[in-house]
Amino acid sequence: xxxxxxxxxxxxxxxxxxxxxxxxxxxxxxxxxxxxxxxxxxxxxxxxxxxxxxxxxxxxxxxxxxxxxxxxxxxxxxxxxxxxxxxxxxxxxxxxxxxxxxxxxxxxxxxxxxxxxxxxxxxxxxxxxxxxxxxxxxxxxxxxxxxxxxxxxxxxxxxxxxxxxxxxxxxxxxxxxxxxxxxxxxxxxxxxxxxxxxxxxxxxxxxxxxxxxxxxxxxxxxxxxxxxxxxxxxxxxxxxxxxxxxxxxxxxxxxxxxxxxxxxxxxxxxxxxxxxxxxxxxxxxxxxxxxxxxxxxxxxxxxxxxxxxxxxxxxxxxxxxxxxxxxxxxxxxxxxxxxxxxxxxxxxxxxxxxxxxxxxxxxxxxxxxxxxxxxxxxxxxxxxxxxxxxxxxxxxxxxxxxxxxxxxxxxxxxxxxxxxxxxxxxxxxxxxxxxxxxxxxxxxxxxxxxxxxxxxxxxxxxxxxxxxxxxxxxxxxxxxxxxxxxxxxxxxxxxxxxxxxxxxxxxxxxxxxxxxxxxxxxxxxxxxxxxxxxxxxxxxxxxxxxxxxxxxxxxxxxxxxxxxxxxxxxxxxxxxxxxxxxxxxxxxxxxxxxxxxxxxxxxxxxxxxxxxxxxxxxxxxxxxxxxxxxxxxxxxxxxxxxxxxxxxxxxxxxxxxxxxxxxxxxxxxxxxxxx
Amino acid sequence: xxxxxxxxxxxxxxxxxxxxxxxxxxxxxxxxxxxxxxxxxxxxxxxxxxxxxxxxxxxxxxxxxxxxxxxxxxxxxxxxxxxxxxxxxxxxxxxxxxxxxxxxxxxxxx
Numbered sequence: 001x002x003x004x005x006x007x008x009x010x011x012x013x014x015x016x017x018x019x020x021x022x023x024x025x026x027x028x029x030x031x032x033x034x035x036x037x038x039x040x041x042x043x044x045x046x047x048x049x050x051x052x053x054x055x056x057x058x059x060x061x062x063x064x065x066x067x068x069x070x071x072x073x074x075x076x077x078x079x080x081x082x083x084x085x086x087x088x089x090x091x092x093x094x095x096x097x098x099x100x101x102x103x104x105x106x107x108x109x110x111x112x113x114x115x116x117x118x119x120x121x122x123x124x125x126x127x128x129x130x131x132x133x134x135x136x137x138x139x140x141x142x143x144x145x146x147x148x149x150x151x152x153x154x155x156x157x158x159x160x161x162x163x164x165x166x167x168x169x170x171x172x173x174x175x176x177x178x179x180x181x182x183x184x185x186x187x188x189x190x191x192x193x194x195x196x197x198x199x200x201x202x203x204x205x206x207x208x209x210x211x212x213x214x215x216x217x218x219x220x221x222x223x224x225x226x227x228x229x230x231x232x233x234x235x236x237x238x239x240x241x242x243x244x245x246x247x248x249x250x251x252x253x254x255x256x257x258x259x260x261x262x263x264x265x266x267x268x269x270x271x272x273x274x275x276x277x278x279x280x281x282x283x284x285x286x287x288x289x290x291x292x293x294x295x296x297x298x299x300x301x302x303x304x305x306x307x308x309x310x311x312x313x314x315x316x317x318x319x320x321x322x323x324x325x326x327x328x329x330x331x332x333x334x335x336x337x338x339x340x341x342x343x344x345x346x347x348x349x350x351x352x353x354x355x356x357x358x359x360x361x362x363x364x365x366x367x368x369x370x371x372x373x374x375x376x377x378x379x380x381x382x383x384x385x386x387x388x389x390x391x392x393x394x395x396x397x398x399x400x401x402x403x404x405x406x407x408x409x410x411x412x413x414x415x416x417x418x419x420x421x422x423x424x425x426x427x428x429x430x431x432x433x434x435x436x437x438x439x440x441x442x443x444x445x446x447x448x449x450x451x452x453x454x455x456x457x458x459x460x461x462x463x464x465x466x467x468x469x470x471x472x473x474x475x476x477x478x479x480x481x482x483x484x485x486x487x488x489x490x491x492x493x494x495x496x497x498x499x500x501x502x503x504x505x506x507x508x509x510x511x512x513x514x515x516x517x518x519x520x521x522x523x524x525x526x527x528x529x530x531x532x533x534x535x536x537x538x539x540x541x542x543x544x545x546x547x548x549x550x551x552x553x554x555x556x557x558x559x560x561x562x563x564x565x566x567x568x569x570x571x572x573x574x575x576x577x578x579x580x581x582x583x584x585x586x587x588x589x590x591x592x593x594x595x596x597x598x599x600x601x602x603x604x605x606x607x608x609x610x611x612x613x614x615x616x617x618x619x620x621x622x623x624x625x626x627x628x629x630x631x632x633x634x635x636x637x638x639x640x641x642x643x644x645x646x647x648x649x650x651x652x653x654x655x656x657x658x659x660x661x662x663x664x665x666x667x668x669x670x671x672x673x674x675x
Numbered sequence: 676x677x678x679x680x681x682x683x684x685x686x687x688x689x690x691x692x693x694x695x696x697x698x699x700x701x702x703x704x705x706x707x708x709x710x711x712x713x714x715x716x717x718x719x720x721x722x723x724x725x726x727x728x729x730x731x732x733x734x735x736x737x738x739x740x741x742x743x744x745x746x747x748x749x750x751x752x753x754x755x756x757x758x759x760x761x762x763x764x765x766x767x768x769x770x771x772x773x774x775x776x777x778x779x780x781x782x783x784x785x
Contacts, residue, residue, distance in 0.1 A: 309677065309678070311677075311678040327678070358678075360678065376750075398683075399680070399681075401680075417680065417681075417683070440683055442680060458683075459683070459685070460682070460683050460684050460685035461685060462685050462686060490682070490683075556677075556679065557677025557678060557679060558677060558678040558679060558680065559677070576677070600677065601677035603677050603678055620677055
């Protein structure tokens with residue numbers, strides 16, 4: 001419910017500008033022109049001293065303004081309500097006083113000053129004691145010694161906290177004196193106030209070096225501080241919050257913070273979440289929960305041109321093209337056809353890129369103009385528009401397994417089974433060896449923020465019992481008792497490097513075989529596919545495993561997994577059982593097992609970088625499937641028990657397509673899409 | 676099926692395909708040097724890597740009848756030798772599951 005706007009129509013914007021003030025600009029005052037407001041969210045005294053005194057819970061009395069708020073006079077007429085107990089509801093453990101004080105803070109923040117005062121009067125709870133308001137004012141008005149003196153009254157009891165808080169205040173004082181070019185006074189502060197506070201000498205040294213600044217501008221820059229006239233005093237207040245018990249000085253916008261937490265929690269619990277939280281549909285009135293509507297779980301297109309297993313798919317950065325790599329010695333660039341009519345997108349084969357061997361790696365350049373492919377030890381650079389091979393680079397002596405692009409379009413890296421990561425210029429000139437790794441590299445990725453390079457790889461351990469060259473080798477045809485052994489298992493590792501220094505940060509040994517790696521958009525996580533049968537989420541900052549995803553099958557093939565969806569909410573992987581598996585990233589819950597591909601492994605999956613409702617998968621069955629959220633007219637069909645046969649477009653060699661909606665397997669029967 | 680990487684071996688002596696240098700076996704898994712193949716000397720190995728196996732067929736050999744499969748390099752497809760599936764004579768049973776690589780088709784790689 002909302003009452004018509006009050007008599008302060010311009011109040012709200014003003015209040016919003018006052019960034020973090022627990023009690024925002026007093027609306028009964030003309031605005032920041034009055035001495036102590038300063039746009040810092042400090043309410044001089046609009047909150048009704050009479051009301052406070054009436055309840056014995058005085059907010060501050062001081063104010064020199066004649067225009068006492070009507071709230072006060074209004075508040076006078078409000079009778080205090082006395083309630084039993086101290087909780088908000090009989091059966092709740094929310095403290096009533098805390099709750100009411102937060103409500104008062106919120107009301108005041110947005111500008112409902114009278115309501116806040118009324119509530120204070122009616123409840124008998126003041127948002128804050130007068131000391132808090134005074135303290136805030138002292139800081140904002142640079143009355144440093146008064147501020148320091150009130151610290152103890154505000155509950156800063158332990159010695160260390162008190163010293164830290166005093167240090168912060170004195171530091172501000174020191175900086176402001178320097179800014180005002182009162183160097184002698186500043187020096188006094190440094191000697192008599194800061195130095196005795198037992199801070200570490202480096203910090204003190206840094207502060208004293210600021211004495212050398214000749215211009216205030218120079219000082220602000222070097223100190224990373226925006227001056228007395230800037231936000232620095234408010235920032236100081238925020239920092240001081242740490243030392244003052246929150247029950248005394250309520251942290252700014254506390255209610256809103258709690259609501260954001262509720263929001264984040266609901267978002268976390270919403271396993272199918274695939275839309276921005278800001279979109280309509282999120283309300284305080286109901287818990288947020290996405291249904292499957294926006295989730296890509298039906299095949300909208302089958303691309304059938306490859307004549308052997310398809311190993312890799314990757315989207316162009318703009319999401320309009322798809323590149324696929326196959327055992328059939330070709331890579332194909334696919335694009336959305338011209339005569340696309342929603343909701344059915346038509347895909348067509350744009351270019352077939354021929355190689356001498358199967359294609360095991362590919363990567364789009366950041367501007368999508370170039371495609372790199374790796375086939376055995378050869379790298380081919382292709383013009384993605386024309387499908388023409390620009391250059392073939394023959395430096396790796398073993399298969400090239402991964403590419404990564406350098407910032408600013410300055411070149412790229414290639415990694416191979418020959419232990420090497422090579423740096424190339426954009427024109428294909430070999431620049432350098434980035435590093436020689438201790439493993440044969442099976443995949444590599446650079447985090448989007450270019451802070452880390454992550455690689456997986458393997459190496460054969462040396463035999464346990466090395467014999468002298470040839471001599472110890474058995475002879476004679478009756479060698480049945482001779483102990484010869486099949487080659488031992490390879491050692492697999494996850495390696496993390498600092499990208500700039502190329503220093504190794506982590507080298508994690510793994511049981512089993514590592515086959516896939518991708519990094520999250522926020523550069524925090526690496527997703528590592530491991531056979532047998534699990535995918536691990538590694539927190540690169542903490543250097544440890546955060547979560548595991550299981551349910552799919554992987555025993556011998558190179559199966560790739562990736563992040564997907566809005567804010568990388570999902571983890572998706574191929575599987576040797578021919579299905580596509582999708583998990584919720586944060587909970588590890590298996591959301592979908594999507595059927596449709598034929599016999600053999602689903603080798604790789606790729607989520608469209610621009611459309612969170614679309615991904616592609618490729619399989620041993622020679623096809624690529626595009627998965628999308630079911631269009632509205634289809635949702636009903638999906639729910640019907642019989643399932644529906646739509647024509648599904650299948651892109652054949654000539655670019656002809658046919659289409660059939662291949663629904664959620666459980667609903668549509670999961671019948672084969674191909675004829 | 677799917678994509679797989681070729682395996683790589685380590686040790687003092689690695690035998691590779693003479694055509695494309697793909698790693699095949701190490702000296703540590705060698706059982707015997709005293710065999711003969713179609714191109715002369717051949718080695719018996721306990722385990723080899725990176726080979727594809729053909730269809731089984733029965734072949735009379737100097738040491739009796741055996742069921743064998745030809746083996747091919749997984750990269751270049753060259754025939755390298757064979758694998759013993761079954762030996763019919765008791766004294767030859769030890770060969771079952773082991774591999775013959777012909778010396779002339781091998782090259783030392785490192």
